[in-house]
Amino acid sequence: MRTIAAGTAAAALLALSACGSSADGTEDGEVGGTVTVFAAASLTETFTEIGEDFEEADPGVEVEFSFAGSSSLAAQINQGAPADVFASANPANMDKVVEAGNAEDPETFARNQLVIAVPEGNPDGVTGLADLADPALKVALCAEEVPCGAAAQTALDAAGVALTPVTYETDVKATLAKLTLGEVDAALVYRTDVAAAIASDGGVEGVEFPESAEAVNDYVLAVVNDAPNRATAEAFAAYLRSDAALAVLTAAGFQAP
Amino acid sequence: MVLLVPALLGLAFLTLPLAGLVIRAPWGTMPQRLAEPEVLDALRLSVVTATAATGLCLLLGIPLAWLLARVDFRGKGLVRALVTVPLVLPPVVGGVALLLVFGRNGLVGAPLHEAFGVSLPFTTAGVVAAMAFVAMPFLVVSVEGALRGADVRYEEAAATLGAGRWSVFIHVTIPLVAPGIAAGAVLCWARALGEFGATITFAGNFPGRTQTMPLAVYLALETDLEAAIVLSLILLAVSVTVLACLRDRWTATP
Amino acid sequence: MKPADPILDARLVAERGDFRLDLPLRVDAGETVALLGPNGAGKTTALRSLAGLHGLSEGHATLAGRDLDRPAERRERVWVAPERRGIGVVFQDYLLFPHLTALDNVAFGPRRRGVGRARARQVAADWLARVGLADFAFRKPRELSGGQAQRVALARALAVEPTLLLLDEPLAALDARTRLDTRAELHRHLERHDGAAVLVTHDPVDALVLADRLIVVEDGAVVQEGDAETVTARPRTDYVARLVGLNLYRGRAEGHSVRLDDGTVLTADDAIDGDAFAAFAPSAVALHADRPEGSPRNVWEATVAGVHRHGDNLRVQLDGPLRAAADVTPGAAAQLGLVSGMRVWAAVKAAEIRAYPA
Numbered sequence: 083m084r085t086i087a088a089g090t091a092a093a094a095l096l097a098l099s100a101c102g103s104s105a106d107g108t109e110d111g112e113v114g115g116t117v118t119v120f121a122a123a124s125l126t127e128t129f130t131e132i133g134e135d136f137e138e139a140d141p142g143v144e145v146e147f148s149f150a151g152s153s154s155l156a157a158q159i160n161q162g163a164p165a166d167v168f169a170s171a172n173p174a175n176m177d178k179v180v181e182a183g184n185a186e187d188p189e190t191f192a193r194n195q196l197v198i199a200v201p202e203g204n205p206d207g208v209t210g211l212a213d214l215a216d217p218a219l220k221v222a223l224c225a226e227e228v229p230c231g232a233a234a235q236t237a238l239d240a241a242g243v244a245l246t247p248v249t250y251e252t253d254v255k256a257t258l259a260k261l262t263l264g265e266v267d268a269a270l271v272y273r274t275d276v277a278a279a280i281a282s283d284g285g286v287e288g289v290e291f292p293e294s295a296e297a298v299n300d301y302v303l304a305v306v307n308d309a310p311n312r313a314t315a316e317a318f319a320a321y322l323r324s325d326a327a328l329a330v331l332t333a334a335g336f337q338a339p
Numbered sequence: 340m341v342l343l344v345p346a347l348l349g350l351a352f353l354t355l356p357l358a359g360l361v362i363r364a365p366w367g368t369m370p371q372r373l374a375e376p377e378v379l380d381a382l383r384l385s386v387v388t389a390t391a392a393t394g395l396c397l398l399l400g401i402p403l404a405w406l407l408a409r410v411d412f413r414g415k416g417l418v419r420a421l422v423t424v425p426l427v428l429p430p431v432v433g434g435v436a437l438l439l440v441f442g443r444n445g446l447v448g449a450p451l452h453e454a455f456g457v458s459l460p461f462t463t464a465g466v467v468a469a470m471a472f473v474a475m476p477f478l479v480v481s482v483e484g485a486l487r488g489a490d491v492r493y494e495e496a497a498a499t500l501g502a503g504r505w506s507v508f509i510h511v512t513i514p515l516v517a518p519g520i521a522a523g524a525v526l527c528w529a530r531a532l533g534e535f536g537a538t539i540t541f542a543g544n545f546p547g548r549t550q551t552m553p554l555a556v557y558l559a560l561e562t563d564l565e566a567a568i569v570l571s572l573i574l575l576a577v578s579v580t581v582l583a584c585l586r587d588r589w590t591a592t593p
Numbered sequence: 594m595k596p597a598d599p600i601l602d603a604r605l606v607a608e609r610g611d612f613r614l615d616l617p618l619r620v621d622a623g624e625t626v627a628l629l630g631p632n633g634a635g636k637t638t639a640l641r642s643l644a645g646l647h648g649l650s651e652g653h654a655t656l657a658g659r660d661l662d663r664p665a666e667r668r669e670r671v672w673v674a675p676e677r678r679g680i681g682v683v684f685q686d687y688l689l690f691p692h693l694t695a696l697d698n699v700a701f702g703p704r705r706r707g708v709g710r711a712r713a714r715q716v717a718a719d720w721l722a723r724v725g726l727a728d729f730a731f732r733k734p735r736e737l738s739g740g741q742a743q744r745v746a747l748a749r750a751l752a753v754e755p756t757l758l759l760l761d762e763p764l765a766a767l768d769a770r771t772r773l774d775t776r777a778e779l780h781r782h783l784e785r786h787d788g789a790a791v792l793v794t795h796d797p798v799d800a801l802v803l804a805d806r807l808i809v810v811e812d813g814a815v816v817q818e819g820d821a822e823t824v825t826a827r828p829r830t831d832y833v834a835r836l837v838g839l840n841l842y843r844g845r846a847e848g849h850s851v852r853l854d855d856g857t858v859l860t861a862d863d864a865i866d867g868d869a870f871a872a873f874a875p876s877a878v879a880l881h882a883d884r885p886e887g888s889p890r891n892v893w894e895a896t897v898a899g900v901h902r903h904g905d906n907l908r909v910q911l912d913g914p915l916r917a918a919a920d921v922t923p924g925a926a927a928q929l930g931l932v933s934g935m936r937v938w939a940a941v942k943a944a945e946i947r948a949y950p951a
Contacts, residue, residue, distance in 0.1 A: 153561045220461070225544060227561035248461040249543025250550075252557055260543065263435070264444040265460045495646050496688040498675040500702035500753060506676075510701070514692040 114142035117314040118164060120155040121147055122171035122301070124194070124254060127278055128334045129169070132327045136318060143314055151253060152176075152229065159184055159306060166315035169303045169322075172229040176302045185304035191322050192301040192336040194272045196233055197288035199261050199279070206267055210291045211241040214268055222260040222269040225250035230257065233297035234270040240296040261286055272299070277335035300339070357575065364572055365565040372569045380547045381555040382573060388463060388551060389531035392470035393478075396527045399471075400478040401520065405508070407479070408486035419483075426476045433472055434540025441468065441541075465542035466549050470531035477530055478523035485519020486512070525585050532578050600789045601757055604652035605639045614638050614813040615652070620757075620789040627792045627804030631832060635813040636793040640759050643791065644682050645675030656680070657756050676705070681755030685762040687746035689734035695721060695745045696730035702753035720748040724778070740771040747782060758783075758790040764799055776802055797836040801825065809833050827949045828872060839872045840917045843951060846871075851948050857914050859941075860890040861948040868951035875908060877945035878919035881938040882929055890943040897935050900926065907931070911939055 121129045126149045133145035148155070148165070152175035159165050160182045168185060170176040176188045200208050206219060214221050223245070224231030231250060238245055247266075251257040254271050261269040262284050276288035303322060305315045321327055328338055365372070372378065407419055425433055441448040441459045452458045459465040489512065497511040513520070535553040542549040544558070552574045559567035599619035607614045614635035620626045628636040641647040643654055645661065653663040661678055663671040681702075689698050699717035704710065721730050724744040734742055743763060750758060763779060764772050780803050783790055794800050800807050801821045809817040809824065809832070817829045828834040834841035844853035846869035851859045859871045879885070885892060895913035902908075906920045909931060919939060921931070929937065 151561070157564075222543070225558050225561075227558045247545075249545050250558075251544060252539055252554070252561075256539065259435075259540075263438050263442060265438060265442050490688075492684065492688050493690060495644075495675070496682065496684055497690070497701070497705075498646070499644050499678075499680060499682040500749065501676045501705040502701075503674075503676050503705075506705055510705075511690060514690070517692070 113140065113314050113317045115311050115314060116144045116146055117166045117311050117318050118146045118148065119167040119169065119318065120159060120163070120165040121149055121167075121169040122152045122155070123149050124171050124272060124274060125149065125169055125301070128274075128331050128336070131330050132322065135326060135330070136321050139321075140317075143317075145318065153178075162308075164308075164310050165306050166309040166311050167303065167305055167318055169301065171299065171301055172232075173300055173302050174229070176304060179304070179306075184307050186307065188302040188304040189319075190300045190339040191303045192331045193339055194274055194299045194301065194336055195294040196230070196237055196270050196297055196299075197273045197276055197290055197294065199258055199269045199271045199276050199286050199288055200267070201261065201264070202285045202287050204287060204289065208268055208289050210289075211238060211243045211245075211293060214270075215243050215245055217246075219268060220266040221245060221247040222249050222251055222257045222266040223247040224254055224257050224270070225252055228253055229299055230254040230270070230272060233299050236297035237270070237291070237293040241291070241293040258284075258286070272335070274335035298337075301336070360568055360571055360575070363565075364568050368565075369569065372566065373573070377546055377555070378570060378573065381550055381552045381570070382577065384463070384466070384547065384550065385532055385552040385574070386577065388466045388470060389528050389534075391467045392474055392531040393524050393528040395467060395471045396475045396478045396531075397520070397524060400475050400523070400527075401482055401513070403475075404479045404482035404486055405512070408483045409491075422479050423476050425473050430473050430534065430536025430538075431540050434469060434537035437469060437472060437537065437541040441465075460541060461543045461545065461549060463542075463548055466538050466551060469537040469541040470534045473534055473537050474527040474530040477526040478520075481523030481526060482516060482519050485516035485523075488519075489515045521585070525582055528585075529578060529582060532574070598658075600657050601643075601655070601791070603643065603654040605642050605654065606649055606651035607635070607638050607642050607647060608650050609638065612813060614642075616808075616810060616813070616815060618643075618791070618808070620791060622789055623787055624806065625783045625786075625790040625792060625804045626806045626808060627794055627800035628808050628810055629794060629797065629800045629836070630810035631795060634810045636795075636810055637761055639810070640682075640761050640791065640793050643757065644680055644759055645673065645678050648672070678757075679753070679755055680757045680759060681750030681753050683743075683746045683750045683758070683760045683763050686766055687734075687742045689737075689742055689745055689749070691734050694731045694733055695726060695737065695741075698734070698745055699749045699752050702749060706753060716752055717748070720752045721745070724748045724782070738771070739767050740775045743767060743775055744778065747779065751782070751786065754788075756788045758786055758788060760790065760792045762794055762796075763792070764796070765794070779803060826872075826947065827870065829870060829951070834872065839874055840878075842871045842915070844869060844871065846948055846950075849943070849948075853915075855914065857893070859946055859948075860943045861946040862944050863946075863948040865948055865950055869948050870951050871946055871948045873941050873946045875903075875918040875920040876906075877941050878911075878917060879940045880909065880919055880921055880925070880929060880931075881940065884938050885940050891941040891946065893939055895937055895939045897931055897933055897937060899933055900931055911937075913939075915939075 119129065129147055133147060137143055137145055152170040152172060155168060156170065156175040156178045159168055159179050168179060179185045180188060198208055200206065208214065223234050226232055226235055249260065251260065254275055257269045258271045258275050258279060260266045262279065273288060276286060279286045303319060305312065305319055309315045332338065407415065438445060438460060440446050443452055443458050443460065448458060459468055493511055493515060494507045497507045502510060533553060535557065538551060539554055544550050544554050552570060556567050556570045559570055600622040601618065601620040603618045605614060605616045605618060616639050628639060630636050638647060642649050649662045649664050651664060654661040660671040661673045690701065693701065696714060696717050699720050700713040703713035703716050708716065718730060721727055724747060726741060726744055729737060729741060737745065764776055767775055776799060783803055792803055806820055807824045808815055811830060811832055817824055817833055824833060825837040828837055828839055828841050831841060842853050842859065844851045846865045846867060848864050849860050851861060851869050851871040853859065861871060893914055895911040898910040898912040900907055900909050903920060906922055907926045909919045909921060911917045911919055
């Protein structure tokens, strides 16, 4: 069963779907069955919602997500994991998959910026990156090896601020958790993470700073070359660029590409 | 003979991943990689903190094992179950739990911070605490077993010779269960050395201060698989060497 | 303290389920008392309560005028912990600390009592020399033979110069040959020991050789007490009679006759009146195919219930009006053609039967 809306998108892509062995009992090139999406952990909330919308639009489709760090997902895909779609939190990890010949032509579907997360009410009166250099302030950053850490370093460099945090966390959620647990006074995290924390009453707020524009993080997406369900994968990729999906992403703090 | 096949399968299952690491290791660039100061820092920190954590476990764990093995009290079964909680608790959860108690706003941490200005998270002491938390059950279980197996009549003999309870404990009980203590300490040290989840959660990650080898490996995986393999092999080499030496020496019969 | 007072004065009462031990015990300085009894009689419980490893439920234990344990009687219980009792114990399987050398095992007591390391080792070396083990000072217990371990255990107990020395089955773990030597050696040390000694054993030979006085304990109570000669000559229970190898009967005496409970009358040279024991040795029984003529005053017909070797002789178990054991030479047995179930005549001279008040 296909609805008109999903059908239109699918029809446009039908021509593109060249090969692809179907593992889900659907005919080649027909939208339906299960589509497996490997997505960055930071997309957990938004993609779950978008996935539900997508399924609702086409009852014959089921979306399965595997959320993890982009680098882990890239490694899994390059080791032959049966993914249809890969949504990476940064181009670098997507590049690994492209270089390995497992995907082509990734496209940016959302952007994320850093904000300074502080406890609700901003007790230390943080207004910008320079305030974080105060040695009395405990700051958590992401490690430079992960995307949010690289972005943070770029922003700090742009601001000309030298900062010694108390910890370089392994991912952005852990960085924010240090703040929500009250162990640090500020953390450099994505705007989306702060939005999610506010939505779940995490007792934090975000302080925007101009240098974040220097370190915009692109979220990129590609259909995997060996996608078991290529037609539906293409349909999902197309749906991500619809207004409905964009509305979900922006509500979560992402920016349009 | 029936047991040989599953035994060999088990051995293969445990050692093949190790072989995978050895095969994939970038042997050509190994010397340069080993000389990197970050690597040595992380290794030194790992060994120092795992050893300190083992010391802490011995200090607190042996009396706890003694309590469980030798003193009858109500709710002992529950206490014994609680002692083993860190074994089943995901280490990350353990780290969060430690933060809730010893963190800056924690039950114990907050008054401690107010009174003395000390705070465990993000410090090397915090790493030791996180390691001790996850590793102590290994020691307690091992030593308790040894204490249960030890003949209490030796302690009675010591008492008749004029040894008070403390003296009996130090001069007779401890030496009698030394093999059990050694086995427990070795397990404890190994567990502490490999500790990741509780450490990253409770103590964070700062090179030279709280970045132990497993944390360094994890971060290296993000960018450089070969570096991660090198770090893993170093960790393995050090732990296997230490464990092999200690096991033979300590667990020999007195 | 008057010299006449015993150095150990105790009434040891301990309960353990249905079992109750109630044992009065007084031992003089320099004296060795053996608690002799079957397994489960309460001997070890008595020893453990003296050592302070087991509290008394009633009674008291007083050593050299000092109360060690006195429950209930006063408002506050008097209790001295084992490490402060000044009592040395030699345990049944020695319990030498496996992680210490023989020397350090012996030095353990002095060390715990505050003697410096060097001095304690000197004391220990002296004691090891006294028990003939100077060359074994640096052996670990597992490198010692049973007899050597026993001597180290003795040296260890004596090295704290105990007022009271307790020995729990000190020779039970040794083989027969070692036992003989070690028993003689132990006897020498017990004689030299100024304090009191209490020895627990189920072996009558150990008790007879080592102790000045025997206390026979059965089911937690004293059944007989006295020196070796009295106990062996005049047993008062079947257990003691078996231990010393006598036939023992109980009855009522009138002059030279003792009428047993089953109606049989034994005639003895001793003349007493009232409740009495009559005892004779198996070797005093003569067996005949026909009723013997002549002097024996005690003659009865019996059935052979069993025959087995006993030393150089054969021991014959007799059923009949009087159950008894008789020792005969193999030659005599062959001549009689002894087999189970045959009828024989048994005879005992009146001079061989001892009768004494019950």
